[in-house]
Amino acid sequence: MTPVLRLTGITKRFGPLVANDAISLTLHAGEVLALLGENGAGKTTLMNILFGHYVADEGSVEAFGRPLPPGSPRAALEAGIGMVHQHFTLADNLSVLDNIAVGTEPLWRPWSDRGGARKRLLDLAGRFGLGVRPDALVADLSVGERQRVEILKALYRDARILILDEPTAVLTPQEASGLFDTLRRLTSDGLAVVFISHKMNEVFAVSDSVAVLRAGRLVATRRTAETDREELAALMVGRDIKPPTPAPMEPGEPVLALSGVTVASGHGRPLLDAVDLTVRRHQVIGIAGVSGNGQTALADLISGLIHADSGSVTLKGESVVAADPAAMVQRGVARIPEDRHAAGLVGAMSVWENLIAERYRDPAFSRFGVLKRGAARRYADEVIRAFDVRCPGPDARTQLLSGGNMQKLILGRTLAHRPDLILASQPTRGLDVGAVSYVHGRLLEARAAGAGVLLISEDLDEILALADCIAVIHHGRLTPLLPHDRVSIRQLGLLMAGHWDVLKEVGHAA
């Protein structure tokens, strides 16, 4: 059987970084190929080359036996390749039908064939079990529904090869298994699917074969049935990474207490809805939830960026009213922001300037409004060493650092001052394995030293590995704390989807 897709010797460099190194792959009709690899292994780059977003430095792509011109998403679409991006590309203010039909009709026709489009859409939806309401506004859809619309959009354009980039990142476990059903229906119809993931269990749930990428290289391809988790993990990581093992500790006094905290959104549902939460010393509290359910508001609140509209926030027994970020830092809150590029660091400034950003008014770093640049550089040198930041020196421009080193910089900025509370918001998103285990290690060290850690993460595995207690956030509401050893992944998934009747089953503890 001839492959529907063949990649030959694809190489892509970004400056000194080789994102893809001579990768060759084939894909057959009716097959689900899982592209497995850590963050930064080059999966997304490869698929962006395939879809024409990037131009490969070397190598070629062949679809259905014909070479695909590089750098043209249109050519990829015409060749029957459809891509569902990690971040959806739908227009919120248009209906499902409009989103799907847009771009498929000739511009010069004075009217559009909506009847025909609707029929075709419903047809496709019925055939593959992708239930959607054609006239619903995309803005009103859940994330799972939006993903179905994205898939239908590709199918509507006669895609025969479907690329899904980390499709489950935004789904609850239950929604993910629905997606897997859809993928099976698609392949039984003769489509070929490339499924990008860094989660092992999904690979086994859905794929026929698996290609493992590590640091830009294709290290192995296997039939899924002929391999196992251990082998894939070893291939993916390249070495043994010990999962962090938090030693059980007796929780201490509370450092953070939220009581009935509500943050209005200005329209409709509040961002945070009567949230109660207590974080104690020697404790990691994990906040699990599907992206966009109030995590950002919770993090902003504790960062001092926004204020509660009602309810009370208490830090170390003192009530906090209208605190700004500077006041939060002063009260011993270490804040690791969700988006280290946009909110954490000023990329155009040097490493030392970023390291003192939270305490430049401290007498150690300035006097009478004049910066003590020598002292600041020496301090930066210390932090760089203590936190193993790989950079040319304190004067290096921060945007030249890798993601992992940027995160170490932020850790150094905040953890070097013995905080009482650590707010870690998606602390390992987009980091490589080594950096992830470094961050986890530092957080657990701080917990041992007496800090309370509030870990907000969309990565359930991370939460299960680190947290002593877990609370699930859904539509701005927070469940009571659930001890990590008393709750299953299935239960967490149901809670993340809003089925809180499960709480009875868990029998929560304080």
Next chain:
Amino acid sequence: MRLEPRTHTPLAVRVLAPVGAVLAALALCALLVAWTGAPVLKAYGLLVEGAVGSRFALTETLTRATPLILTGLAAAVAFRARLWNIGAEGQLYMGALAAVVLGGGMLNLPFWLLIPTVLIAGALAGGLTLLGPAVLKVRFGVDEVVTTLLLNFVVLLLVSLLLEGALKDPMGMGWPQSAPVVEAAELPKLVARTRLHAGLVIALALAAVLWLIDTRTIWGYENRAVGANPRAAAFAGMPVTKVMLRTAVLSGGLAGLAGAAEVCGLKGYLTLDLSPGFGYSGIVVAMLAQLHPLGVVGGALFIAGIFVGADAMSRAVPVPNYIADVLVATSLLCMLVAGLLARYRLRRG
């Protein structure tokens, strides 16, 4: 052809970018000069000679550069903090207005008290003029490009109204001009029998002071952080709103000072043609300087030289002195391209 961001811009590229832009602008404008039928090289030679070729030419260029340094600093300071102040022209006239009101005999003070008072009043008037748009920006998100630009016309009409009415010089033979400032408010001359005045010293000193503030103080540190990434600055606990308003007062103040210095150092009274677009040219100066306070001095000297030189050139060859405006505008366009090329690398394919 594609643009790829450079990971690092070498200093040589940063310095060569404005030089290259200026040369490109000169080459482009050579076409216009040639079109008039004048010999290009001779015309440019006359231009350079007219700008720096004699003691007189040099003092004229320096005189012309004085307000340009100040308005250039005004633009550089504001743009650094991403406050797009297009209203330096209006702020300059507000400063000039304050200078003729206070310096026109209202205050009876010795010169060593009157001059600082008048100059500071001019700076305050300019600063307050920009504070309004800045407050609207931080409070309600009103686009300051629109408000500051439009305020220029409001200010010019206000000045026009006052020159025809309340401030009209009774001894002015009916011309729309204000009464001159008193002698004690006049800035001393730097070189006898030329127009060069102490305003230049003030402008140069301010450029140096601003550079020191920028690199050595927590004010400058906050300004740079807020300008480069306001979200990260706010997250780290910097007072972003305060920085914006502070920058607005400083930027408007520099432009206002330019107006006051022109009145007290050069013209002596206020007319509607006090500034041939110094406020707008200041933007070009700042862009040529890549918003660096010391670079502004160089940028201002260049622009001033072009204007002064073009006047001299137009007397000798049949090239209208409007070529100066075209040259300056072309330099800005070339500088924008050069700035892009300094930050990105051009790749084929």
